[in-house]
Amino acid sequence: MGAGVQGPCHRQSHAMNHRIVRIFGALMLAALPFGLCAQDIPRPKEFYFEADTDVASPLQLYPGSDDATIQRLLQARDRNRRDATLATAQLAHISYATGRADTGAALYAEAKQRPDNARMRDSLHWNHGWDLYRSGDIAGALEQWRIAGAERLKGPSWLPPTLALGLWQLDRRDEAVRWYAASVRTEPLLWQSPDLARLLPDWTEADRAMLAEVAAAWQANPPSWP
Numbered sequence: 001m002g003a004g005v006q007g008p009c010h011r012q013s014h015a016m017n018h019r020i021v022r023i024f025g026a027l028m029l030a031a032l033p034f035g036l037c038a039q040d041i042p043r044p045k046e047f048y049f050e051a052d053t054d055v056a057s058p059l060q061l062y063p064g065s066d067d068a069t070i071q072r073l074l075q076a077r078d079r080n081r082r083d084a085t086l087a088t089a090q091l092a093h094i095s096y097a098t099g100r101a102d103t104g105a106a107l108y109a110e111a112k113q114r115p116d117n118a119r120m121r122d123s124l125h126w127n128h129g130w131d132l133y134r135s136g137d138i139a140g141a142l143e144q145w146r147i148a149g150a151e152r153l154k155g156p157s158w159l160p161p162t163l164a165l166g167l168w169q170l171d172r173r174d175e176a177v178r179w180y181a182a183s184v185r186t187e188p189l190l191w192q193s194p195d196l197a198r199l200l201p202d203w204t205e206a207d208r209a210m211l212a213e214v215a216a217a218w219q220a221n222p223p224s225w226p
Helices: 008-025 067-079 081-097 100-111 118-134 138-150 159-171 175-188 205-222
Strands: none
Touching: 067 081, 081 100, 081 118, 100 118, 118 138, 138 159, 159 175, 159 205, 175 205
16 A cells, blocks of 8 residues: 555544544643652551552443543543542543543542542552553652552552562662562562562563562562561
C-alpha cells in the first residue's frame, strides 16, 4: 500500500483516537499543583501481617478501556453518585495508561475529595501510586504509597516490598533494604529466599527482577532490628 494511502483499519483506528481525544477533552480540569515529591518515608515497623486486599486492588467499575467503556464511565460519573468515585478512578487510570498524566492526576484529585470510606481513600492512593510508577514518576509513587499504608496503625503486607522497590530505584538503597527486611521479619519462610513470581504475580518481570536485587542486598547484609 502506498505511503499516502490509508486502509480501512487505519482510518477506523484514526477515527477512534479522535473520539477518545474528544471524550478526554471534556475531562480537563483547572490546573492543580500535581507535582509530588516523596516525603521522608518513616522507618518500618516490626511486622506487616494485614492482607489489605480491599485496598491493594485495581479500582474498576466496568471491564475494558475502549471508547465505549469510557462513555459508560463518563455517564456513571455524572449520573450515579454511588458509582461516581469508582468511575472517576478508572477514568484516571485509563488517562495515565494513554499518556494523559495531567488528566489522570486531576481525576484522582477529584476522586480523593469524595471517597466512600477510609479504605476507598487508601485504595485511591495505592492505585494512583502504581499509575505514577508506571509513568516513570517514582518519587510521586512513593508519596502515594506512603499515604496509603505507612501511616496506618496496622501494617499492610504489600507496603514493605512496594516501598523497597521504589526506594531502590531512587538509589535509597539502605532504606530499601530496611523495608525489605520488614517482609522477612513478618514471613521469614516466604521472603528469605523468595519465589517472587508466586509472591507477586501481578508485578512485571522487570519489577520482580528489581526486587530480587533488594533481596540479594538483604541477604548479603541483613540490617539489625530496630
